[in-house]
Amino acid sequence: MHEMTLVAGILEIAEERAREAGAARINTVTVEIGRLAGVELSALVFCFETARLGTMAAGAELVVCELPGRGRCPACGADAEIDFYAALCPACDGCLQVVGGRELRVASLDVD
Amino acid sequence: MCDTCGCNQSPDAVTYRKPGGHDHPHRHGDTEHAHPHEHEHDHDHGHHHDHGHDHGHDHGHDHDHGGGRRLSVEQDILRRNDVVAERNRGWFEGRGVLALNLVSSPGSGKTSLLERTIRDLKGEIPLAVIEGDQQTLNDAERIAAAGAPVLQVNTGFGCHLDAEMVRRALAELAVPSGGVLLIENVGNLVCPALFDLGEHAKVVIISVTEGDDKPQKYPAMFAAASLCVINKTDLLPYVDFDVEACKDAARRVNPALAFVELSATGGEGLDGWYRWLRDRRAAAAR
Ligand SMILES: [Zn+2]
Numbered sequence: 001m002h003e004m005t006l007v008a009g010i011l012e013i014a015e016e017r018a019r020e021a022g023a024a025r026i027n028t029v030t031v032e033i034g035r036l037a038g039v040e041l042s043a044l045v046f047c048f049e050t051a052r053l054g055t056m057a058a059g060a061e062l063v064v065c066e067l068p069g070r071g072r073c074p075a076c077g078a079d080a081e082i083d084f085y086a087a088l089c090p091a092c093d094g095c096l097q098v099v100g101g102r103e104l105r106v107a108s109l110d111v112d
Numbered sequence: 113m114c115d116t117c118g119c120n121q122s123p124d125a126v127t128y129r130k131p132g133g134h135d136h137p138h139r140h141g142d143t144e145h146a147h148p149h150e151h152e153h154d155h156d157h158g159h160h161h162d163h164g165h166d167h168g169h170d171h172g173h174d175h176d177h178g179g180g181r182r183l184s185v186e187q188d189i190l191r192r193n194d195v196v197a198e199r200n201r202g203w204f205e206g207r208g209v210l211a212l213n214l215v216s217s218p219g220s221g222k223t224s225l226l227e228r229t230i231r232d233l234k235g236e237i238p239l240a241v242i243e244g245d246q247q248t249l250n251d252a253e254r255i256a257a258a259g260a261p262v263l264q265v266n267t268g269f270g271c272h273l274d275a276e277m278v279r280r281a282l283a284e285l286a287v288p289s290g291g292v293l294l295i296e297n298v299g300n301l302v303c304p305a306l307f308d309l310g311e312h313a314k315v316v317i318i319s320v321t322e323g324d325d326k327p328q329k330y331p332a333m334f335a336a337a338s339l340c341v342i343n344k345t346d347l348l349p350y351v352d353f354d355v356e357a358c359k360d361a362a363r364r365v366n367p368a369l370a371f372v373e374l375s376a377t378g379g380e381g382l383d384g385w386y387r388w389l390r391d392r393r394a395a396a397a398r
Contacts, residue, residue, distance in 0.1 A: 017183055021181070
């Protein structure tokens with residue numbers, strides 16, 4: 001259950017930025033999670049709803065933007081969108097290497 | 113909630129122990145773990161957006177929350193772990209220590225491989241071990257008996273070691289300069305893939321009793337590893353495990369992955385593992 005660790009990181013970053021901006025409370029936390037990052041989104045949301053209590057984000061909504069996986073073919077250079085590891089190149093059947101989709105970022109906050 | 117190991121447990125639940133020594137729990141930093149239970153649920157549903165093709169990084173989600181401000185953040189969620197991992201890397205570099213993060217499912221024979229490695233190499237290479245385990249001191253006792261300095265990190269319910277746990281362990285463990293630090297991660301092929309400990313390389317260990325489809329089931333870990341040890345090869349005649357199929361599957365996620373086939377108990381193939389270890393140690397010392 002590393003999702004709880006991720007939620008702790010999300011809340012820490014969110015509270016720090018909200019405090020810097022002089023906000024009183026956090027209404028929305030928007031995160032970007034790559035499809036190949038190995039994160040169970042339902043577990044992330046579940047953990048968030050528990051961990052937000054007692055923080056500036058106590059009433060906040062977690063908005064998750066899922067970023068697609070991206071593969072590049074080492075043989076022919078083709079790019080393709082993928083949602084699993086070891087996908088095949090649509091152009092030459094080579095094995096695509098993952099070049100995107102592992103992102104774990106806090107993108108933005110809505111605050112009052 | 114503990115914000116270091118992140119698993120819903122008290123901050124004193126992570127302990128650092130030496131075999132034969134006394135227990136002494138450490139607090140995680142000086143963070144406050146009190147959670148007042150005011151239940152204010154004005155937005156109590158999470159939802160997620162699915163960006164299909166060509167997500168152009170324009171964060172134009174329109175959620176109206178009545179007069180609020182939008183703050184752009186763009187920060188990596190694992191930044192704190194990664195900063196500490198970077199410090200650990202500097203610690204290793206300064207002392208010419210090769211640090212390896214050993215990952216596997218439970219029962220792959222990781223501890224047996226470590227015991228055997230320590231017994232065979234301790235006259236040649238100074239070795240030290242950090243043992244990650246949820247509850248017990250058993251593995252650390254086996255390592256100590258084999259003759260290497262060892263520190264046990266019990267993560268409680270935590271499913272992985274993080275960089276901070278390794279940093280604290282380094283403060284208490286006598287890791288010899290120019291030696292090799294073997295970090296035995298918690299038995300789990302999912303969560304440890306995400307946490308950089310500052311190590312030089314991840315070594316993924318699987319045994320032939322597990323099924324040759326491990327790389328398909330846990331691709332992120334195989335993608336992150338530098339070496340794959342296939343253990344218990346003495347049992348190959350008795351199990352349905354296709355070594356070449358397993359390697360092919362692993363190479364599809366990581367074409368640069370190296371392999372060693374061995375039996376930690378029988379001894380065959382160990383020379384390949386030791387050769388890899390010596391080569392990596394020489395590279396780390398440079
Ligand atoms: Zn191609």
